[in-house]
Amino acid sequence: MAARTFDVVVVGTGPGGYVAAIRCAQLGLSVAAVEDDRPGGVCLNWGCIPTKALLRNAEVLHLVESAERFGIKADNVRADYGEAIKRSRGVADRMAKGVEFLFRKNKITLVPGTGMLRSKTTVEVRGAAGPETLEAGRAVILATGSEPRSLPGVTIDEKLVISSNGAVRNETRPASILVIGAGAVGMEFADVYAAYGTQVTVLEALPRVLPIEDEEVSTLLSRLFSLRGMTLKTGVKVSAVEPGGAGVLVETDGGRLEAGQVLMAVGRGARTAGIGLEALGIQLERGFVKVSPTMETSVKGVYAIGDMAGAPLLAHKAMAEGVVAAEAIAGRQPRPVDYGNVPSCTYCRPQVASIGLSESKAKENGREVTVGKFPFTASGKAVALGETDGFVKVVADKATGEIVGVHIVGPEATEIIHEFAVGRTLEATLEEIVHTIHAHPTLSEAAFEATLAALGQAIHI
Amino acid sequence: MGVTKVVMPKLSEQMETGKIIKWLKQEGDRVQSGDILAEVETDKADVEMEAFGSGVLRKILVAAGSAAPVGSLIGVIAEPGEDIASVVAQAGGAGALDGPGAPRTPPAATPVAATEMARRPSTPEAARPGAPATVAAATPAAGETPGRVKASPLARKIAAQSGVDLRLVQGSGPGGRVVRRDVEAMATAGAAPAAARPAVEFEDRPLSQMRAAIARRMPLSKAPVPHFYVTSEIAMDRAWGLREELNALEGQPKISVNDFVVRACAVALLEHPGVNASFQGESIRVFHRAHIGIAVALEDGLITPVLRDAHAKSLARIALEARDLAERARARKLRAPEMSGATFSISNLGMFDVTEFSAIINPPEGAILAVGSVRTVPVVTDAGLGVGRRMMLTLSCDHRAMDGAMGARFLQDVKRLLEEPLRLLV
Numbered sequence: 092m093a094a095r096t097f098d099v100v101v102v103g104t105g106p107g108g109y110v111a112a113i114r115c116a117q118l119g120l121s122v123a124a125v126e127d128d129r130p131g132g133v134c135l136n137w138g139c140i141p142t143k144a145l146l147r148n149a150e151v152l153h154l155v156e157s158a159e160r161f162g163i164k165a166d167n168v169r170a171d172y173g174e175a176i177k178r179s180r181g182v183a184d185r186m187a188k189g190v191e192f193l194f195r196k197n198k199i200t201l202v203p204g205t206g207m208l209r210s211k212t213t214v215e216v217r218g219a220a221g222p223e224t225l226e227a228g229r230a231v232i233l234a235t236g237s238e239p240r241s242l243p244g245v246t247i248d249e250k251l252v253i254s255s256n257g258a259v260r261n262e263t264r265p266a267s268i269l270v271i272g273a274g275a276v277g278m279e280f281a282d283v284y285a286a287y288g289t290q291v292t293v294l295e296a297l298p299r300v301l302p303i304e305d306e307e308v309s310t311l312l313s314r315l316f317s318l319r320g321m322t323l324k325t326g327v328k329v330s331a332v333e334p335g336g337a338g339v340l341v342e343t344d345g346g347r348l349e350a351g352q353v354l355m356a357v358g359r360g361a362r363t364a365g366i367g368l369e370a371l372g373i374q375l376e377r378g379f380v381k382v383s384p385t386m387e388t389s390v391k392g393v394y395a396i397g398d399m400a401g402a403p404l405l406a407h408k409a410m411a412e413g414v415v416a417a418e419a420i421a422g423r424q425p426r427p428v429d430y431g432n433v434p435s436c437t438y439c440r441p442q443v444a445s446i447g448l449s450e451s452k453a454k455e456n457g458r459e460v461t462v463g464k465f466p467f468t469a470s471g472k473a474v475a476l477g478e479t480d481g482f483v484k485v486v487a488d489k490a491t492g493e494i495v496g497v498h499i500v501g502p503e504a505t506e507i508i509h510e511f512a513v514g515r516t517l518e519a520t521l522e523e524i525v526h527t528i529h530a531h532p533t534l535s536e537a538a539f540e541a542t543l544a545a546l547g548q549a550i551h552i
Numbered sequence: 553m554g555v556t557k558v559v560m561p562k563l564s565e566q567m568e569t570g571k572i573i574k575w576l577k578q579e580g581d582r583v584q585s586g587d588i589l590a591e592v593e594t595d596k597a598d599v600e601m602e603a604f605g606s607g608v609l610r611k612i613l614v615a616a617g618s619a620a621p622v623g624s625l626i627g628v629i630a631e632p633g634e635d636i637a638s639v640v641a642q643a644g645g646a647g648a649l650d651g652p653g654a655p656r657t658p659p660a661a662t663p664v665a666a667t668e669m670a671r672r673p674s675t676p677e678a679a680r681p682g683a684p685a686t687v688a689a690a691t692p693a694a695g696e697t698p699g700r701v702k703a704s705p706l707a708r709k710i711a712a713q714s715g716v717d718l719r720l721v722q723g724s725g726p727g728g729r730v731v732r733r734d735v736e737a738m739a740t741a742g743a744a745p746a747a748a749r750p751a752v753e754f755e756d757r758p759l760s761q762m763r764a765a766i767a768r769r770m771p772l773s774k775a776p777v778p779h780f781y782v783t784s785e786i787a788m789d790r791a792w793g794l795r796e797e798l799n800a801l802e803g804q805p806k807i808s809v810n811d812f813v814v815r816a817c818a819v820a821l822l823e824h825p826g827v828n829a830s831f832q833g834e835s836i837r838v839f840h841r842a843h844i845g846i847a848v849a850l851e852d853g854l855i856t857p858v859l860r861d862a863h864a865k866s867l868a869r870i871a872l873e874a875r876d877l878a879e880r881a882r883a884r885k886l887r888a889p890e891m892s893g894a895t896f897s898i899s900n901l902g903m904f905d906v907t908e909f910s911a912i913i914n915p916p917e918g919a920i921l922a923v924g925s926v927r928t929v930p931v932v933t934d935a936g937l938g939v940g941r942r943m944m945l946t947l948s949c950d951h952r953a954m955d956g957a958m959g960a961r962f963l964q965d966v967k968r969l970l971e972e973p974l975r976l977l978v
Contacts, residue, residue, distance in 0.1 A: 426726075491709040493732075518704030518732055 094224035095200075097123040099420060100214045101232045102206035102366065105132020107397030107409030108234030109190050114417035115232075116197035123225050124199050125206035125216050130190040131183075132236055134406040140186050141259045142279055144179035146438050149286030153440065160477055172287050173262035183259075208233075208367030211390050230392050230420040233380065234413070235366055237359040237398035242271070245332045245355065251339045252332055252353045255280065264289050265351025269341050271329055273300035275437040277356035278312070282439035285321050292322040292348060294341070299325050301437060305449035305498040307464075307484060312443060312500060315480055361399040376401075384427035385419035386412050394420065408433050432515050436505040441481045444508035447496030447515065450486045459489040463521075463545025465537045467501045469552050472532035478502035483541035485511075485521070492520035492546075503534050510538050521546050555639055556605025558627035560620045563594045563888035570594050571619040571761060572626065577609045583629060590616075590626075595765030597855060597891060598884035605629045610636050618712060703730035714739035720759050762853040773915045777831075778951040781910050782959040784967050788926045788941040791973040804868060809943070810846070810900045811871040813923055815976045816969035818842040818862035818870075821896055824962040828895050830916040831953040845894030845914065846874055848881040855881045856914060858894040867976055898923060908944035918953040921966075922946040943970075 098120035101112045109131065112124045129136050148170075158165045194201050202225065204218020214225045239254035241247050249257035258280050268284050270277045273295035285291045293300065293316070299309035300316070300323055313323050324345060331342040336349040361379045373388045373395075374381045379402075380388055380395035388395050394416040397409030411428045418425035437443040453460045463485040467473035481501025488495055497511040514524055521542050529539040536551075543549040560570045573591040577583050583603040590601045603609075607629045614626040628636045701718040703711070707730045711718045716738045723730035738758070759767065791812050798807050821828040821842040830837045842863040845856035857877035862870060880886050896918070899911040902925035911922040924944040931940035945966065949959040969975050 490713060491706060493706050493709075518706035520705045520709060523705050 094213070094226045095123065096226040096228055097121045097200065098227070098229040099123075099232060099417075100125065100206070100225045100227040100230075101234060102208075102214060103132060103234035103236055103397070104130040104190065104201070105234060105236045105397060105409065106134045106406040107236070107413045108132065108232065109193070109413075110410040111232050111234060111394075111396060111413030111417045112199045113193055113197050114414050115420060116199050118417060118421035118423070120229065120417075120421060122197075122199045123202050123214075124194065125202045125204060125214060125225070127203070127205040127218075129187045130194065130201060131187040132234075133238075134409075135186040135190065136183050137256050137259050139406050141179040141183040142255070142276075142283075143438055144182040145175055145259070145283045146279060146440075148175040148178065149283045150440060152286050170287060172264045175283075175287070176260070176262045179259060206366065208371055208393070211371055211392050227392075230394055230416075232386075232413075232416050232420075233366065233368075233388070233393065233395040233399060234397045234409070235362040235399050237361050237404055239355060240358050240360045241355050242329055242332070242357060247355055251334055252355055254355050258354055265338065266290060267337065267350040268292070268352045268354055269294060269339065269348055269350040270354045270356055271332075271341075272356035272358065273297075273302070273323065273325065274356060274358065275301070275435075277354070278316075278437055278439045278443075280354055280356065281316065281321055285316075285319055290350075291320075292324065292350065294327045294329060294343065294348075295323070295325045296328055297325065301443060303435065304437075304443060304445055305484060305486075305496070306451060307482075308443055308445070308498050308500050311481065312439075312441075315441065316439075359398065359404050361401075363399055384415075385425065386416035387419065403430075403433055403435065405433060405435070429516070432512060434505075434508045434512050436508070438505060441478065441501045442504035443500050444504040445496065445498045446508055446511050447494065448486065449496055449498065450484070453486050453495045458495055460486050460495055461489045461545050462486050463541045463543065463549065465541035465544055465549060465552060467534070467537055469540070470532070470534060470537045472534050472536065473502055475532065476502060476534075483507070483537045485538075485541045485545045487521050487542075487545045492522055494519065494521065494524070497538075497541075499538075501534070501537070507535050507538050510535060555634055555636055556603075556607065556629040557625050557639060558589065558604070558609075558629060560614075560622050560624050560626050561592070561601060561888070562622045563592065563599050563891070567594045567622055569619045569621050570599075572614050572616050573598060574616045575612055577603070579609055579612050581609050583607065583609050593761050594888075595761050597762075597881065597886045599886070599888055603629060607631050607634075610634075611640055613640065617715070619717075701730060702728060703735075704732065706732050707735045710739070711735045715758075717759065717761075717764060720764060760852045762850070762855070766853050769915075770912055773913050777913050777915060779910075779913060779948050780951050780956055780959070781946055781948055782956065782963050783908060783944060783946040784963045786943045786945055786967050786970050787931075788943045788970065791970050792926065792941050794973045794977075798867075805871045805875070807867055807871040808874075809902065809926055810898070810923065811867060811874055812970060812973065812976060813898060813900065813921070813945075813966075814844055814846065814859065814862055814870050814874060815865075815867050816966045817896065817898060817921060818844060818865070819969055819976065820962055820965040822863045823965055824958065826954050826958045827919050827947075827949070827962040829918040829953045830895070831918060831950050832916070836918075836953050839895040841895070843893050843895045845897035845917070846877065847897060847899040847911075848878045850882060855886070855891065856894060856897055857881050857886055857890050858892065860893070896920070902926060902943070908946055910946050911948050913948050913950055915950075918950045919959065919962075920948050922948065 099115045099122045101108045101124045104124050104126040112122045115122045152170045155165050155168050202216050204216040206214045206216050209215045212227045214231060216223045216225060245252060247254045255276050264284055264287055267290035270281045270293045273293050277293055278301060281291045281293050300313050301309050316323055328344045329341055332353055333340055338351040339353045341348045363375060363380060371390050373390050380400050382388055382395050382400045386394045386396050396412035396416050398404040415425040415428055434444060434446045450462055464482050466482045468479045473479045484498040486496040487493060494511055494515050499507055524542040529536045540549050540551055571593040573593050575590045577589050585603055585606045587603045588600045589603045592599050592601050609627060610630045611628040614620045620626050628639055630636050702723060703718050710732060716735050718730055721730045721734050721738050724734050725731035795807055798804060825838045828839045828842060841861055843858050843860045844862045845858050847854050847856045859873055894917055897914050897920040899920060900923035901909060902923055905925050908924040909922050911920040913920050926941050926943045928939060929942050931938050947959050947963050
């Protein structure tokens with residue numbers, strides 16, 4: 092069978108792969124994209140997008156249930172969890188179709204099946220239509236992503252012990268759930284399940300929830316989740332998970348816990364097995380593919396992007412890497428990804444977003460910092476919305492006013508953060524932010540005021 | 553007496569920015585018009601800056617160690633209780649280029665009304681050389697930042713704090729924008745010599761203001777100014793003899809060979825105004841006075857103080873003034889007018905035993921004379937072979953302003969004056 096030849100063969104069409112494919116096509120390269128699931132990868136189909144749909148359901152439910160605050164009576168509210176999942180699937184379907192459309196628009200050949208490197212220019216695809224060989228004239232981009240990890244000795248069966256993959260599919264929810272891991276995934280699903288009435292317990296081995304975020308963020312979020320009736324146990328080590336009791340029994344160093352299901356949210360691992368890396372001698376580093384600043388692996392002409400190429404395991408970081416790889420392949424000189432300036436977002440209620448260093452991390456790094464904080468209780472827009480939980484915290488270099496880190500908990504935190512992302516890219520200092528007029532009333536004013544506060548000039552607190 | 557704005561004075565033709573070396577008056581000090589407020593480092597020298605109004609130095613806007621563009625507000629003098637907030641606020645981007653306490657607003661033209669209010673009544677002092685420019689006298693409009701460097705705000709702050717001159721930093725950001733890493737790299741490179749390890753292969757010395765000015769300006773001369781060169785050998789025996797005689801006299805200043813050359817050029821320039829000329833684009837400006845720039849070598853560069861009206865001065869007077877200028881140049885104590893306005897320059901490397909060399913014209917001047925050492929050489933005389941003193945002169949001329957024959961005739965006259973040196977005394 093004759094092999095088809097393309098300039099670039101992309102293996103995996105998650106946010107890294109499909110963006111790389113489109114950028115390659117834009118730069119005039121012919122592209123084949125290999126996908127063993129649906130275009131869009133985990134993000135569109137099983138991760139970011141469907142969970143955002145579920146979180147929106149949780150938010151709407153919360154609004155309806157608390158409508159009395161607004162003088163609106165909503166009796167006989169019935170929320171069907173199965174319908175939430177169905178809506179979420181519909182959203183994911185629509186986005187996946189969007190990627191298919193973009194592929195057609197950019198004349199990218201979608202090749203269904205599992206891709207495997209046979210040489211540094213050959214990808215063998217095993218799909219329903221039988222094996223096929225793709226030749227890459229210029230480069231291969233690997234973008235196979237990641238998959239949920241589990242604890243040692245614990246099998247994710249997607250029935251009693253589920254991962255995010257199961258959680259976005261299951262149309263039923265347990266009466267109680269133990270969420271193991273209080274990172275973004277754990278906290279988001281905890282939010283959804285709690286909103287629909289599941290008794291939620293979150294276990295975290297580290298001393299606080301959202302351990303990569305600023306301490307003050309973790310503290311506030313803990314308090315708010317507890318007020319919503321969730322149980323948060325931090326600094327807890329899980330030693331065993333086995334069937335029993337109401338469903339699952341979990342042994343911890345703080346005693347035995349019981350719940351209908353366990354959601355394993357302890358992180359994700361790169362998908363590097365079975366794609367031919369070893370035979371080609373492509374080097375790994377701590378489980379991830381080792382790449383250059385232009386995303387090239389240790390084998391020339393083979394690129395790796397996204398989750399498989401290292402932390403942070405975030406769709407937007409993968410997309411940025413996809414662009415860099417594509418431009419490097421097309422002979423451009425792309426600016427490498429600035430890994431110090433990747434926003435981190437958690438979409439629970441209230442939302443959490445951050446960029447740069449936490450206050451304590453900055454101090455550990457020997458930075459002399461000044462901190463400005465502004466609570467949403469002092470924001471007119473937040474009060475009008477009835478969403479006053481949270482704050483904006485700006486950590487800046489004392490001498491230069493450099494924006495070292497920003498940490499936001501509160502309404503639309505994940506949107507507000509970008510002001511600082513742009514500012515940091517442009518190397519703006521506190522003064523440039525405060526000389527930017529922010530529309531009133533907006534939630535972004537909290538960002539403005541926190542920046543003023545870092546200069547000791549806040550007006551509204 | 554109202555509010556007096558203290559602005560960065562324009563202390564030389566090419567001055568774009570000045571760096572405050574130190575403030576001699578502090579905020580709150582009472583100052584009289586004419587008091588020395590601060591020392592300013594320009595591209596040419598360190599200059600004392602006078603107060604140009606009386607009152608209390610209410611505000612210092614540009615800290616010592618920081619640079620500010622010419623014409624920008626660097627301080628405010630006012631009586632206690634007078635409202636200076638609006639003046640300070642309107643300073644906007646006109647303040648420090650890169651200093652601590654840099655103004656927080658982007659460059660913006662100062663509203664005319666405020667300028668009028670703050671403008672000091674015109675007095676004869678306004679025209680006095682050496683006085684800091686008032687708002688009215690400031691050449692660039694307030695807020696204008698000549699030679700703006702594309703740099704991120706953070707890069708600017710780090711540069712200010714680490715003493716890096718942004719103009720010298722190669723930007724690696726989009727469109728050549730200077731970003732943080734560029735300044736940090738520069739700061740590190742600049743710090744290297746401080747370590748003074750002899751083992752290092754090389755060191756990158758940050759440019760002084762003066763070296764930066766020379767680096768910026770010399771290509772502006774050499775490239776666009778078409779130079780031609782005329783060289784002549786001068787028999788210096790008689791001048792040498794005369795000089796020894798003069799220097800033997802009691803109560804007379806010691807006269808150098810260069811003083812003879814200055815005097816000869818000054819006299820000859822009056823006869824050859826075509827050489828005492830400046831190409832002005834649409835015209836050629838011919839000078840009828842000879843202001844002669846005398847290049848003085850300094851440790852980190854050179855400076856060319858100007859001996860004014862040299863044609864009208866005696867050899868002894870020239871000797872006195874030239875020595876004074878050179879000494880103060882080395883001490884960086886020249887005043888602004890002493891550093892600009894030359895119509896012709898002389899560069900003498902004779903003391904380094906240089907036979908001859910060619911100098912680069914210092915625009916907008918039209919010519920410069922390069923002077924070699926006086927050598928004792930065998931010469932052919934009517935009586936046969938003898939020993940004589942000879943000196944090589946090379947005139948560099950701006951071909952746009954003059955031609956070879958003009959330069960040659962001028963040099964011929966200089967030669968005649970030096971070879972018949974009594975002419976220099978009459």
